[in-house]
Amino acid sequence: MIKVDGISKQFGKVKAVDAISFEVQEQENLILLGTSGCGKTTTLKMINRLIEPTAGNIYINNKNIFEQQPEVLRRSIGYVLQNNGLFPHYTVAENIAIVPQLLKWDKKKTESRTAELMEKLHLDKSYLHVYTGELSGGQQQRIGLARALISDPPVLLMDEPFGSLDNVTRSNIHKEFKALDELKRKTIIMVTHDVQEAFELGDRICLMDKGKIVQSGTPAELLFNPVNEFVKGFLKDQRLQLEFKAVKLHDLWELLPQLLKKTEGRSLSSVIDIWTALESFKFSGEESISIINHEGDQKQVSFEQLMAAFYQYKNKQGHE
Numbered sequence: 567m568i569k570v571d572g573i574s575k576q577f578g579k580v581k582a583v584d585a586i587s588f589e590v591q592e593q594e595n596l597i598l599l600g601t602s603g604c605g606k607t608t609t610l611k612m613i614n615r616l617i618e619p620t621a622g623n624i625y626i627n628n629k630n631i632f633e634q635q636p637e638v639l640r641r642s643i644g645y646v647l648q649n650n651g652l653f654p655h656y657t658v659a660e661n662i663a664i665v666p667q668l669l670k671w672d673k674k675k676t677e678s679r680t681a682e683l684m685e686k687l688h689l690d691k692s693y694l695h696v697y698t699g700e701l702s703g704g705q706q707q708r709i710g711l712a713r714a715l716i717s718d719p720p721v722l723l724m725d726e727p728f729g730s731l732d733n734v735t736r737s738n739i740h741k742e743f744k745a746l747d748e749l750k751r752k753t754i755i756m757v758t759h760d761v762q763e764a765f766e767l768g769d770r771i772c773l774m775d776k777g778k779i780v781q782s783g784t785p786a787e788l789l790f791n792p793v794n795e796f797v798k799g800f801l802k803d804q805r806l807q808l809e810f811k812a813v814k815l816h817d818l819w820e821l822l823p824q825l826l827k828k829t830e831g832r833s834l835s836s837v838i839d840i841w842t843a844l845e846s847f848k849f850s851g852e853e854s855i856s857i858i859n860h861e862g863d864q865k866q867v868s869f870e871q872l873m874a875a876f877y878q879y880k881n882k883q884g885h886e
């Protein structure tokens with residue numbers, strides 16, 4: 567759906583982005599990951615033409631974006647700014663209504679869509695007339711997201727959307743983010759410097775350094791088949807946790823024991839990752855969990871069986 571083709575941006579002598587290319591499929595969540603100053607924000611801003619590139623092309627739905635009016639292009643792209651970019655002296659309602667005003671929506675339509683999003687994002691409607699500068703970081707991030715989602719654009723660009731949150735708040739918002747139906751339908755490019763976040767939320771990751779993409783692939787590809795020492799080094803902290811997040815239950819399916827009896831209760835879908843499965847052991851306190859795959863087959867596994875299958879899988883990766 568989005569094709570970035572050899573895009574570069576030079577600021578004076580600084581090559582902020584250096585001939586990078588990548589593609590994003592429809593409804594995919596692509597992460598631009600990298601340390602401060604590697605060119606993530608610049609890349610994102612070239613996609614909605616807030617920054618014009620020095621070289622290269624970008625296509626959205628096979629249309630060259632440089633042949634479109636920037637204002638028209640931006641109507642189909644939601645944008646969540648780094649540090650949320652809300653106007654602190656506007657109320658929540660006014661901040662969310664910026665795009666509807668540009669689109670000349672009538673008041674009723676804006677109000678009902680705002681109310682719908684506030685509910686979906688768990689924001690109490692009593693906040694509507696509060697200045698955003700008076701809200702907590704987490705609330706501000708949700709409002710930034712509501713503002714970007716209001717016109718239901720097919721593409722969403724998010725620049726460190728959870729950047730200023732503490733770890734607990736961040737992990738709660740990640741869960742909501744994954745569950746939000748509005749986001750499942752969207753093609754998303756998200757910037758972060760947080761490896762754990764990239765592994766939790768990304769279908770694929772572009773790892774950047776000094777304006778270039780060092781490696782792009784699924785979290786598991788980066789982890790188990792790194793192209794060089796830089797990639798290895800980038801992923802070395804809390805590696806086990808990254809592995810739990812990168813490996814899905816269906817990757818282990820063949821390695822899990824056969825089910826003996828069918829269970830009645832709720833089953834976990836095999837698309838979830840090991841980390842989430844481990845959390846469900848922790849929260850449910852059960853001896854074993856039931857897993858169901860896309861063909862409707864069920865398996866019942868204990869914590870020990872899950873861990874054994876995971877280590878078997880991991881050993882296999884090392885030898886490929």
Ligand SMILES: Nc1ncnc2c1ncn2[C@@H]1O[C@H](COP(=O)(O)OP(=O)(O)OP(=O)(O)O)[C@@H](O)[C@H]1O
Pocket residue numbers: 577580581582600601602603604605606607608609648759
């Ligand atoms: N308007 C500008 N003028 C000059 N140099 C710029 C400009 N914008 C960015 N740069 C430089 O380009 C490089 C990439 O910046 P960019 O903001 O894209 O990095 P980033 O990966 O988003 O970093 P961070 O994680 O800190 O947000 C940096 O060296 C930065 O100083």
Ligand SMILES: [Mg+2]
Pocket residue numbers: 606607608648725
């Ligand atoms: Mg940035």
